[in-house]
Amino acid sequence: MSLENDVRRAADLICDADSVTIVSHIDADGISTEAILAQALTRESMPVESVFVRQLEPMAMRHVPKDGSLKLFADLGAGQQNLLEEHGLSADEVLILDHHVGQPCGTAYPQVNSLDHGITRMSAAGIAYLVAKAIDPTGIDLAKLAVVGNVGDMMARENCGLVGPAREIVQDGVEYGNIVVQDHDLNCYGTSTRPVHVCLGYCDDPYIDGISNNANAALRFLERLGVELKNPRGGWLVWEELPFDDRRTIISALAQQLIAHGRDTDRLLAETYIFPDESERTPLRNASEYATLLNACGRWAKPKVGSSICRGERGEAYRDAEHMLAHHRTVIRDLLQYILDAGVTERSHLQYIHTGDRFPDTIVGIGAGMALSKLNWKKPMMVLAAMVDEPEVMKVSMRTNEWALGHGVDLCEALVEASAAVGGAGGGHRIAAGAFIPHDTEEEFVDGVNRILKRQFASADPNDS
Numbered sequence: 001m002s003l004e005n006d007v008r009r010a011a012d013l014i015c016d017a018d019s020v021t022i023v024s025h026i027d028a029d030g031i032s033t034e035a036i037l038a039q040a041l042t043r044e045s046m047p048v049e050s051v052f053v054r055q056l057e058p059m060a061m062r063h064v065p066k067d068g069s070l071k072l073f074a075d076l077g078a079g080q081q082n083l084l085e086e087h088g089l090s091a092d093e094v095l096i097l098d099h100h101v102g103q104p105c106g107t108a109y110p111q112v113n114s115l116d117h118g119i120t121r122m123s124a125a126g127i128a129y130l131v132a133k134a135i136d137p138t139g140i141d142l143a144k145l146a147v148v149g150n151v152g153d154m155m156a157r158e159n160c161g162l163v164g165p166a167r168e169i170v171q172d173g174v175e176y177g178n179i180v181v182q183d184h185d186l187n188c189y190g191t192s193t194r195p196v197h198v199c200l201g202y203c204d205d206p207y208i209d210g211i212s213n214n215a216n217a218a219l220r221f222l223e224r225l226g227v228e229l230k231n232p233r234g235g236w237l238v239w240e241e242l243p244f245d246d247r248r249t250i251i252s253a254l255a256q257q258l259i260a261h262g263r264d265t266d267r268l269l270a271e272t273y274i275f276p277d278e279s280e281r282t283p284l285r286n287a288s289e290y291a292t293l294l295n296a297c298g299r300w301a302k303p304k305v306g307s308s309i310c311r312g313e314r315g316e317a318y319r320d321a322e323h324m325l326a327h328h329r330t331v332i333r334d335l336l337q338y339i340l341d342a343g344v345t346e347r348s349h350l351q352y353i354h355t356g357d358r359f360p361d362t363i364v365g366i367g368a369g370m371a372l373s374k375l376n377w378k379k380p381m382m383v384l385a386a387m388v389d390e391p392e393v394m395k396v397s398m399r400t401n402e403w404a405l406g407h408g409v410d411l412c413e414a415l416v417e418a419s420a421a422v423g424g425a426g427g428g429h430r431i432a433a434g435a436f437i438p439h440d441t442e443e444e445f446v447d448g449v450n451r452i453l454k455r456q457f458a459s460a461d462p463n464d465s
């Protein structure tokens with residue numbers, strides 16, 4: 001079946017239901033997915049309840065109500081169909097909207113999965129939006145949330161941004177008027193919220209010699225360019241507020257700085273998505289900062305606050321989220337620093353670190369991704385973390401990059417296989433995957449993953465062993 005047919009069938013199943021329970025994931029993609037679906041259904045006067053879970057695992061299934069509602073598993077479910085089956089859920093009470101690698105299962109659960117259609121760069125929020133649009137073609141205001149989910153799950157390509165069906169969704173938002181696309185913009189976090197020199201000082205990917213990690217030096221660099229960095233009242237401007245010509249001047253000076261130090265300029269620019277309907281100088285002004293705000297809410301156990309923000313609530317929910325965002329950013333910076341200071345253990349085909357109970361299991365994957373570019377980027381990075389509320393279980397997060405994918409690596413396959421061998425369970429994507437394993441199987445598990453990665457590298461290049 002084509003993607004359009006799957007989407008149509010999903011929309012029909014939803015419209016035929018008496019009520020719907022959305023079961024979604026706690027990250028930016030999961031929260032925006034839930035907000036798209038809940039708003040689309042509420043507009044149709046469909047009774048809808050939402051449940052957020054950290055991961056669809058046996059313990060989480062108790063949050064899935066045993067009632068007559070259609071259970072809409074969003075941003076999860078594809079890789080846990082056997083669990084749904086074990087839980088006694090039948091095919092006519094389930095719909096899966098997901099973009100994770102699927103699991104073979106006896107019960108043919110209806111689903112829309114972008115991977116089934118060869119689309120690797122569209123997240124669950126994109127699928128949710130297509131389904132919502134099939135229910136009501138006028139609801140294109142929701143495209144903005146789909147862009148947040150896609151950006152949050154890193155679906156954009158370097159340099160050209162969102163592609164394929166995810167790009168068409170961007171166009172809906174542009175048409176509606178709540179998205180402005182900026183191509184060749186500065187690829188730096190904080191372009192809507194931080195004074196320009198602070199923003200540049202924080203930018204370390206790409207690393208810009210003499211500027212990264214040094215906001216004062218960044219300020220002197222900008223002053224030498226002669227651009228106006230303050231507003232008439234004397235307050236610092238953020239990047240987004242600079243005139244176009246000044247932004248170009250800065251970007252070309254930064255490119256020259258990178259070239260002068262023999263560095264690649266590839267990651268300096270990116271396509272960014274600005275939301276003109278949001279207040280200026282807030283993290284809601286662009287897709288990347290919005291996604292991080294939602295991640296902060298979800299990963300710090302308040303996904304519903306994130307969901308309220310997606311529905312337009314500001315006030316208390318927003319103030320709560322801003323606090324979580326500040327905390328989130330501090331903790332992930334500490335996590336990265338901890339990984340770099342403590343150092344990783346290298347195996348032939350991976351590198352890993354055990355962070356014990358220092359950081360919550362919900363954020364270690366972010367640390368793995370950030371550390372990879374600063375360590376040996378050719379070796380997939382693994383972080384193991386204790387689960388404070390489940391001492392018998394250990395969380396595993398892995399991240400790799402496009403280079404490794406091109407050399408045969410598939411982290412999802414590796415973690416599914418290696419975790420099953422020690423009595424755990426894993427899943428995810430080729431480039432980013434996770435697992436839960438029994439706490440006393442670490443060594444055997446790391447050996448197993450290393451062996452599988454060696455096999456994967458060798459299958460793509462028999463000379464590389």
Ligand code: C5P
Nearest residue numbers: 027152153154155365366428429431432
């Ligand atoms: O479960 P889940 O989809 O939430 O995993 C999201 C994680 O996977 C994020 O850390 C995201 O950055 C990463 N990811 C990625 N590239 C992809 C898909 C996911 O880096 N193509």
Ligand code: C5P
Nearest residue numbers: 028152153154288291292295365366369
């Ligand atoms: O889990 P995943 O690898 O996708 O984590 C990526 C998330 O972490 C993104 O939503 C991104 O906004 C956030 N992040 C961050 N600060 C960074 C890098 C990533 O908050 N410096």
Ligand code: C5P
Nearest residue numbers: 365397425426427428432433434435436
């Ligand atoms: O938790 P983390 O951000 O590392 O998750 C990376 C990816 O692996 C996500 O897509 C997540 O849904 C998936 N995952 C999984 N099973 C687990 C842990 C993570 O499928 N036990």
